Amino acid sequence: MAETSIPTPAGTTSVRMETLVERQRRRARLVLALRLAVLVFMVGGWELGVRMGWIDPFFFGQPSGIVDKLIDWSQNGTSIGPLWLQIWVTIYEAGAGFLIGAVMGIFCGIALGRNQLLSDVFSIYIKVANSIPRVVLGSIFIVALGLGAASKIALAVVMVFFVVFANAFQGVREADKNLIANARILGASDWQMTRAVVIPSALSWILASLHVSFGFALVGAIVGEFLGAREGMGLLIATAQGSFDSNGVFAAMIVIAVVALIAEWLLTMIEDRLLTWRPETSANE
Amino acid sequence: MDARTPSAVELKNVARRFVTPTGDILSALEDFDLTIAPGEFFAIVGPTGCGKSTTLGLIAGLAKPQAGEVTLFDAPVEGVDRRVGFVFQQDAVFPWRNVLGNVMAGPLFRGVPKDKAEETARDWIVRVGLKGFEDHHPHQLSGGMRKRVALAQTFINNPQVLLMDEPFSALDVQTRELMQEELLQLWAQAKSAVLFVTHDLDEAILLADRVAVLTTRPARVKSVHTIDLPRPRDVAKLRYDERFIAIARNISDDLREEVLRARAGH
Numbered sequence: 001m002a003e004t005s006i007p008t009p010a011g012t013t014s015v016r017m018e019t020l021v022e023r024q025r026r027r028a029r030l031v032l033a034l035r036l037a038v039l040v041f042m043v044g045g046w047e048l049g050v051r052m053g054w055i056d057p058f059f060f061g062q063p064s065g066i067v068d069k070l071i072d073w074s075q076n077g078t079s080i081g082p083l084w085l086q087i088w089v090t091i092y093e094a095g096a097g098f099l100i101g102a103v104m105g106i107f108c109g110i111a112l113g114r115n116q117l118l119s120d121v122f123s124i125y126i127k128v129a130n131s132i133p134r135v136v137l138g139s140i141f142i143v144a145l146g147l148g149a150a151s152k153i154a155l156a157v158v159m160v161f162f163v164v165f166a167n168a169f170q171g172v173r174e175a176d177k178n179l180i181a182n183a184r185i186l187g188a189s190d191w192q193m194t195r196a197v198v199i200p201s202a203l204s205w206i207l208a209s210l211h212v213s214f215g216f217a218l219v220g221a222i223v224g225e226f227l228g229a230r231e232g233m234g235l236l237i238a239t240a241q242g243s244f245d246s247n248g249v250f251a252a253m254i255v256i257a258v259v260a261l262i263a264e265w266l267l268t269m270i271e272d273r274l275l276t277w278r279p280e281t282s283a284n285e
Numbered sequence: 286m287d288a289r290t291p292s293a294v295e296l297k298n299v300a301r302r303f304v305t306p307t308g309d310i311l312s313a314l315e316d317f318d319l320t321i322a323p324g325e326f327f328a329i330v331g332p333t334g335c336g337k338s339t340t341l342g343l344i345a346g347l348a349k350p351q352a353g354e355v356t357l358f359d360a361p362v363e364g365v366d367r368r369v370g371f372v373f374q375q376d377a378v379f380p381w382r383n384v385l386g387n388v389m390a391g392p393l394f395r396g397v398p399k400d401k402a403e404e405t406a407r408d409w410i411v412r413v414g415l416k417g418f419e420d421h422h423p424h425q426l427s428g429g430m431r432k433r434v435a436l437a438q439t440f441i442n443n444p445q446v447l448l449m450d451e452p453f454s455a456l457d458v459q460t461r462e463l464m465q466e467e468l469l470q471l472w473a474q475a476k477s478a479v480l481f482v483t484h485d486l487d488e489a490i491l492l493a494d495r496v497a498v499l500t501t502r503p504a505r506v507k508s509v510h511t512i513d514l515p516r517p518r519d520v521a522k523l524r525y526d527e528r529f530i531a532i533a534r535n536i537s538d539d540l541r542e543e544v545l546r547a548r549a550g551h
Contacts, residue, residue, distance in 0.1 A: 181347055182377035184365050186442065187394035196390065200381040277381040279424040 097156020109168025152224035167209035171202030293478035299353035328489035331499030370444030
């Protein structure tokens with residue numbers, strides 16, 4: 001801004017702007033190149049370490065072996081069935097658990113956050129519930145709900161629910177007091193207040209928690225499959241572990257990471273759609 | 286006060302006390318008396334933190350007094366009243382709604398059909414000079430423009446009593462002057478009673494029919510001054526008018542005494 005206020009010929013300014021744009025582009029390319037270099041260095045170092053005999057591939061696997069394993073799985077299927085089926089089962093369990101847990105969490109969080117007495121009473125239990133390692137409940141769900149999808153979905157629901165719930169609750173409590181007073185004086189009823197002020201202001205909290213909690217849903221589904229299942233990525237990992245196949249464990253891990261990244265990308269798209277009113281924050285500024 | 290005189294707002298012997306986090310009782314208002322006539326522009330000045338905003342909260346029905354009586358048009362205040370409008374010090378427009386959505390919020394809350402609310406809102410957006418910004422969100426507007434949104438949002442409900450809590454204090458001097466002009470024009474048309482709280486004495490004198498100076502906490506009305514400057518007022522010129530300066534000098538002695546006492550008390 002300061003630069004444009006200095007009276008300079010128009011040509012000079014645009015030249016300057018061009019070099020600025022050019023500089024930014026060059027920096028972006030540098031960052032990308034360095035990122036690739038880090039990846040090549042780490043994966044290459046690992047592979048080299050194995051080939052030179054410094055790292056034992058029996059325990060720690062080998063990048064080329066992992067790639068071979070992934071190709072083998074996608075072409076010939078895994079020891080427990082086609083790879084796509086395992087991926088689909090895990091996505092289904094995590095997705096269903098995520099949706100149920102998120103909807104329940106948002107609903108309960110808003111309902112409780114809106115009621116002063118209830119929120120004062122329950123806030124302590126929410127903290128306690130949040131600090132318990134909920135994965136342990138997986139064992140109970142397997143016993144109660146069996147080896148099918150239900151027990152994994154239940155575990156994913158529990159993992160997701162508390163995170164979303166705590167965030168929705170906090171988001172409601174943090175709603176701007178001025179906005180609430182303003183809406184009330186403008187004539188909003190309690191329900192209108194919830195819709196027009198409370199939910200929109202809690203939304204950024206809720207969406208932030210959804211990012212974290214899809215990861216939790218995946219953990220819930222996989223740990224559930226680990227503990228006892230007939231199919232799924234967790235079982236695939238458990239099977240690989242049982243046959244001392246470290247490459248198999250890593251290969252399954254990569255598949256899961258790709259699933260998580262795609263889910264993250266989808267969530268970011270949804271978030272951008274819902275929060276268009278927010279000022280854009282540029283990483284460069 | 287004569288019982289037959291109609292009043293838009295009246296506070297009689299009002300007290301409002303808070304419990305501080307340390308368990309002490311803090312008295313914001315004690316024996317507070319104030320009467321505002323319908324259509325009157327009334328300003329309150331006082332040292333910062335003396336309980337000016339508390340007064341507005343009581344009239345708006347956002348809080349209840351521990352003692353005394355608050356009435357609107359001779360009926361006691363019970364909760365938020367539809368005849369009251371409130372312009373806040375901080376931004377209180379909804380950041381997730383665009384200008385149109387913000388301005389039509391009041392009528393929609395009050396059950397006006399959507400197309401009627403939108404029509405009225407568009408009219409008000411033009412009146413506060415925001416034509417062409419209907420689809421902008423608050424973060425895309427300047428501070429002054431957001432205040433215009435807040436004014437339209439409030440005036441669209443046709444308030445008979447308009448409460449304003451240092452509405453222009455966050456604006457730069459030039460914008461503030463423009464907004465003061467604008468407010469006077471809107472008020473001249475709306476004919477509502479205004480209670481305008483400010484710490485800026487000049488602003489109070491430029492705008493108001495009467496100015497009350499408050500004491501430090503617990504706040505009481507120290508003195509009420511009638512400002513007999515003719516209307517319509519030109520805010521930019523009036524500032525240098527001799528009569529204005531004379532009034533300001535007179536009241537500022539009153540106010541300075543309280544500001545000094547407030548400082549000594551801390």
